[in-house]
Amino acid sequence: METKRTTRKLSTTVIVKAALLAAASIVLTRFFSYMIPLGGLPALRIGFGTVPLIIAGMMLGPLAGGIVGVVSDLTGFLINPMGSMFHPGFTVTAALYGVLSGVLFKKIKIQNMKVNFNYINAVMMVIFATLIAWIVFRGEGLDFGNSQTILMLVLMALVTALFIVLPFVISTKFKNKSSQIAFDKIAFAVSITYVINALFLNTLWLSMLLDKGFILLLPGRIVASVVTIPAYSWIIYSLSKVIKYTN
Template identity: 25%
Template sequence: MPKVKKVVLAGLLLAILIVFERFISVETLLLRLSFAYVPCILIGTLLGPVWGAAIGVAGDLLGMLLMPKGPFFPGFTLNALLTGLVYGLFLYKTPSNKSYLIRLIISIFVVHIFIHLGLTTLWLSILYKKAFMVVIAGRIIANIVEIPIEIGSMFAIKIFLDKPVKKYLLEDSSGPWSDTEEDID
């Protein structure tokens, strides 16, 4: 993909990330439910781990500047960096729909277990001076509900975007969205 297309796509997905995370989300003191995972996963899939990490950090910092929803805490910026990095490492240049689905499941579990339940809970317990076990209790249920929703919706989005991505973003039919005989129909 040419650099101009990468920059334009990154900017578009960054804007969508900020809107989903800051404006279209349900948030309590210890929990946020949003569709911000969609642009995060798409960035990792289409642009790779470096772009995923950079856009994650940019989204967190710009979102804080535009619409802060609490005090700035650098741990959440680290989470955004790690989330983009994980999705990029697992999903970039995935050869088939079957391997994409397997990698998608693994990456979502890694993000939810280590970043959302681990690091985010740690940051919240430090920030709000609450016991880690108290904070994690409600977050476990939310993450159990979110995981299958994210897997199903992102795989459906990937299937839906296959043809437009190949037609408009890729120069040829190779890359992260290419079909092989292993595809799930």
């Protein structure tokens, strides 16, 4: 009898937390974000609506985190489409924010590993940058003697270098024992989820939706990520001092 009551209580708690996080994501995304046009097209949304989705995965696990992402995207679009057409790919991306963070913190439990994830983050960023560059330049058939192509390569190299250096610098500055999760673990999770979802998948969905080349949309989104990834990481890290993300 006690087990049933405990299970019911836990289920209710999960539902309440999921609903609150979904609501927070909807409000932050649909009412407190700013759409920046790239090449005259609404291709870059600046805001913090993704943060509750990552937190949902950390707190509730990959399944619940994925559901929070789906609910927040579908409900948010119905409330305020922000002048854009619906594309199921963005719903998949929203779900993946919760799923990936849930896998890392609830299944793999990287927060318990005595490993400096800044080094792992550095290796992963180099791999992702190389992969994206290969896909883009091979798919677009770009000429490496072209100045635009060279500029893109330099930009990606600089951003990758920043992604590698910033976590080390911030981790050193924000060492706080009151935080339940070290900054390097959070920065790693945010970087992985953001690169896969925002830089790769969402850029792909936008190129399909707007009928524009992947490479035309990518540079501005890469530049924005230099600010977005550290900001997301710092916010989640700061909240970890007062919110219990993981058991």
